[in-house]
Amino acid sequence: xxxxxxxxxxxxxxEGDSAVIKCTYSDSASNYFPWYKQELGxxxxxxIDIRSNVGEKKDQRIAVTLNKTAKHFSLxxxxxxxxxxxxxxxxxxxxxYKLSFGAGTTVTVRA
Amino acid sequence: xxxxxxxxxxxIKTRGQQVTLRCSPKSGHDTVSWYQQALGQGPQFIFQYYExxxxxxxxxxxxxxxxxxxxxxxxxxxxxxxxxxxALYLCASQWGVEETQYxxxxxxxxxx
Numbered sequence: 715x716x717x718x719x720x721x722x723x724x725x726x727x728x729e730g731d732s733a734v735i736k737c738t739y740s741d742s743a744s745n746y747f748p749w750y751k752q753e754l755g756x757x758x759x760x761x762i763d764i765r766s767n768v769g770e771k772k773d774q775r776i777a778v779t780l781n782k783t784a785k786h787f788s789l790x791x792x793x794x795x796x797x798x799x800x801x802x803x804x805x806x807x808x809x810x811y812k813l814s815f816g817a818g819t820t821v822t823v824r825a
Numbered sequence: 826x827x828x829x830x831x832x833x834x835x836x837i838k839t840r841g842q843q844v845t846l847r848c849s850p851k852s853g854h855d856t857v858s859w860y861q862q863a864l865g866q867g868p869q870f871i872f873q874y875y876e877x878x879x880x881x882x883x884x885x886x887x888x889x890x891x892x893x894x895x896x897x898x899x900x901x902x903x904x905x906x907x908x909x910x911x912a913l914y915l916c917a918s919q920w921g922v923e924e925t926q927y928x929x930x931x932x933x934x935x936x937x
Contacts, residue, residue, distance in 0.1 A: 757929050760927065813858075813917075
């Protein structure tokens with residue numbers, strides 16, 4: 715089955731700096747890559763997603779890039795704010811609607 | 826527009842007992858998936874229901890079973906609970922062929 719690896723496991727950034735989280739996937743048939751943000755005591759919230767026919771997608775301060783050849787995708791958060799502090803998960807799926815998740819990255823934004 | 830709702834919020838059971846968790850999908854969604862999230866880990870896919878049938882299943886034993894009702898709501902049942910079943914159980918819904926899944930707040934199950 716699909717194996718998704720996520721790095722780093724923890725990330726501390728100064729407010730206003732950028733944060734980058736990287737994921738790799740094993741199954742070349744995967745074609746949908748969402749990112750979720752999970753705050754303490756809550757369920758995962760979709761923040762951005764990308765499909766395999768697109769190399770980059772941006773939504774305000776958040777962007778995602780996909781390299782199908784290398785089988786990796788990344789989340790970029792610019793101008794980080796304290797409310798960006800949370801656990802972020804990447805995931806992958808291949809037309810079967812089953813999401814395979816990475817282990818998560820705990821992001822802490824220092825004021 | 827109500828999002829995905831789950832009940833109960835928290836649950837404490839003892840080993841060997843059985844538990845039922847409930848999920849109502851987001852309005853307009855007809856597909857429900859269940860995930861198990863152990864502490865400090867990413868969610869793991871249990872199974873997915875569509876048109877009241879189990880469409881897909883992850884690597885979970887038969888102790889985990891489910892059901893989907895005509896109104897698209899769903900239940901997750903776990904029999905013969907083990908200590909290792911302690912986790913946050915998440916329900917996610919989507920519409921048919923759309924890939925985007927929306928998660929509920931989860932049910933925290935503790936097995937003593």
